[in-house]
Amino acid sequence: MYNEKVMDHFQNPRNVGEIQDADGVGEIGNARCGDIMKIFIKVKEGRIEDIKFFTFGCGAAIASSSALTEMVKGKSLEEALSVTNEDVARELGGLPSVKMHCSNLAADALHKAIEDYKSRCRN
Amino acid sequence: MAKRKVYLDHGATTPLRKEVLDEMMPYLTNSFGNPSSIHSFGREARVAVEKARQQVADAIGASPNEIIFTSGGTEADNMAIQGVARALSSRGKHIITSAIEHHAVLDACQSLEKEGFSLTYLPVDKYGLVQLKDLEKAIRPETILVTIMFANNEIGTVQDVAGIGKICRSRGVYFNTDAVQAIGQLDVNVQEQNIDLLSMSAHKFYGPKGIGVLYKRQGVKLKPIIFGGGQERKFRPGTEYVAGIVGMGKAIELAVAEMETKTAKMRELRDYFVAGLLEIGGVTLNGHPQQRLPNNVNVSIHNAEGEALLLNLDMEGVAASSGSACTSGSLEPSHVLRAIGLKHEVAHGSLRLTLGKDTEREDIDYTLKVLKPIVARLRKITGTLVRE
Numbered sequence: 001m002y003n004e005k006v007m008d009h010f011q012n013p014r015n016v017g018e019i020q021d022a023d024g025v026g027e028i029g030n031a032r033c034g035d036i037m038k039i040f041i042k043v044k045e046g047r048i049e050d051i052k053f054f055t056f057g058c059g060a061a062i063a064s065s066s067a068l069t070e071m072v073k074g075k076s077l078e079e080a081l082s083v084t085n086e087d088v089a090r091e092l093g094g095l096p097s098v099k100m101h102c103s104n105l106a107a108d109a110l111h112k113a114i115e116d117y118k119s120r121c122r123n
Numbered sequence: 124m125a126k127r128k129v130y131l132d133h134g135a136t137t138p139l140r141k142e143v144l145d146e147m148m149p150y151l152t153n154s155f156g157n158p159s160s161i162h163s164f165g166r167e168a169r170v171a172v173e174k175a176r177q178q179v180a181d182a183i184g185a186s187p188n189e190i191i192f193t194s195g196g197t198e199a200d201n202m203a204i205q206g207v208a209r210a211l212s213s214r215g216k217h218i219i220t221s222a223i224e225h226h227a228v229l230d231a232c233q234s235l236e237k238e239g240f241s242l243t244y245l246p247v248d249k250y251g252l253v254q255l256k257d258l259e260k261a262i263r264p265e266t267i268l269v270t271i272m273f274a275n276n277e278i279g280t281v282q283d284v285a286g287i288g289k290i291c292r293s294r295g296v297y298f299n300t301d302a303v304q305a306i307g308q309l310d311v312n313v314q315e316q317n318i319d320l321l322s323m324s325a326h327k328f329y330g331p332k333g334i335g336v337l338y339k340r341q342g343v344k345l346k347p348i349i350f351g352g353g354q355e356r357k358f359r360p361g362t363e364y365v366a367g368i369v370g371m372g373k374a375i376e377l378a379v380a381e382m383e384t385k386t387a388k389m390r391e392l393r394d395y396f397v398a399g400l401l402e403i404g405g406v407t408l409n410g411h412p413q414q415r416l417p418n419n420v421n422v423s424i425h426n427a428e429g430e431a432l433l434l435n436l437d438m439e440g441v442a443a444s445s446g447s448a449c450t451s452g453s454l455e456p457s458h459v460l461r462a463i464g465l466k467h468e469v470a471h472g473s474l475r476l477t478l479g480k481d482t483e484r485e486d487i488d489y490t491l492k493v494l495k496p497i498v499a500r501l502r503k504i505t506g507t508l509v510r511e
Binding site for chain 2: 002007010011013016017018027030031032033034035036037038054055056057058059061062
């Protein structure tokens with residue numbers, strides 16, 4: 001049901017964990033549908049210097065979180081904001097259609113983390 | 124411990140027994156006659172079908188003329204529920220069922236609801252048991268059918284079927300029970316338990332897929348829902364699946380003959396397995412601790428998600444199932460786990476492991492050994508996300 005790339009990210013997820021002194025944190029999903037993601041970012045000179053995640057969810061949820069962190073690490077905030085959930089699915093070589101809406105939320109979580117970072121800067 | 128293949132999904136289906144296949148083979152090859160034909164080919168097939176009918180009847184304390192062969196459990200459930208509704212709608216349009224039925228029953232009931240029938244879905248306690256006093260209160264003058272499963276397919280809880288049957292009989296209401304998981308694991312006797320209609324499926328007890336039975340007590344009013352010929356006393360027209368029927372007869376005969384010894388062994392292994400799972404920590408048992416199917420283990424592994432658990436177990440050679448949304452084909456976790464009061468996140472971490480007659484202690488030990496690091500790894504990915 002999942003391709004090799006998805007299974008690789010699921011089995012060996014990159015950047016799992018928490019950044020204690022994160023500059024931005026974003027959480028998305030709910031227990032009802034079974035997928036929750038939390039993304040932590042460290043920002044330096046407008047770039048994502050470090051990114052980590054926690055995910056409670058199925059194989060697609062874990063794999064998409066992992067893939068997203070690899071895609072945006074080192075990128076500028078603008079570049080990171082332009083990454084969509086569909087881009088993550090494409091990077092993974094596709095996800096089963098039933099998973100596209102419930103489990104493929106990592107980019108949304110990242111966008112929330114960036115918003116959080118920006119609102120912290122304003123205050 | 125070397126890697127091995129461990130099948131712990133016998134609640135989904137069981138392998139076909141060699142002895143059963145041997146009985147079936149002639150009817151897939153040389154003895155291909157249509158039981159409705161009057162020539163020797165047809166008569167030979169007819170004899171085989173009637174022998175199997177007797178075998179099924181003997182297994183549940185019924186008479187052969189009360190056995191209707193169907194394509195499986197789902198069809199039998201539909202025939203019972205929709206058939207009674209069609210036959211008795213002039214008398215009343217109220218049906219009672221439970222919140223934890225298989226979808227074969229729930230969906231059939233919901234289709235009747237759309238046609239104007241009123242349904243009562245009895246709640247269950249935290250173990251999944253229907254309370255008899257709730258049933259007594261729910262029966263109304265216009266109630267025409269009570270349909271409550273014998274044993275639950277997900278959490279294994281076994282209902283007080285005899286108690287339910289007694290109430291229904293005394294109140295003059297038909298009692299239908301989906302006994303798909305019960306055959307070969309529990310004592311089923313339609314007379315002692317006052318059962319009017321009962322569904323079963325051969326592939327759950329080492330028979331072939333695509334064949335089942337509806338038991339209909341003599342005199343129970345039922346209208347057919349399929350039309351087209353005189354087979355199965357017009358209740359289920361269509362040329363009989365002779366090889367399947369023969370296989371089902373043999374499979375049920377063996378299952379009932381071996382039930383005592385096989386279930387004693389499964390009960391012991393089941394309890395050993397549950398104890399091992401609880402030792403992992405953050406694991407809770409779903410369903411009743413004793414009043415459950417001998418082969419059923421269902422636990423929630425907190426802070427880990429069901430599909431992720433299944434994928435990892437599969438990579439280690441262990442086949443299991445889950446009530447998480449991701450595996451149910453919907454966005455919601457299992458209605459059974461929700462009905463026993465589990466929170467969504469706990470329901471999503473459910474794991475069902477159903478033993479078979481040949482499951483050994485080594486299979487359980489292997490499963491426990493590979494499961495521990497999987498749980499630890501998934502919990503690390505979950506981190507601090509789920510707060511209970």
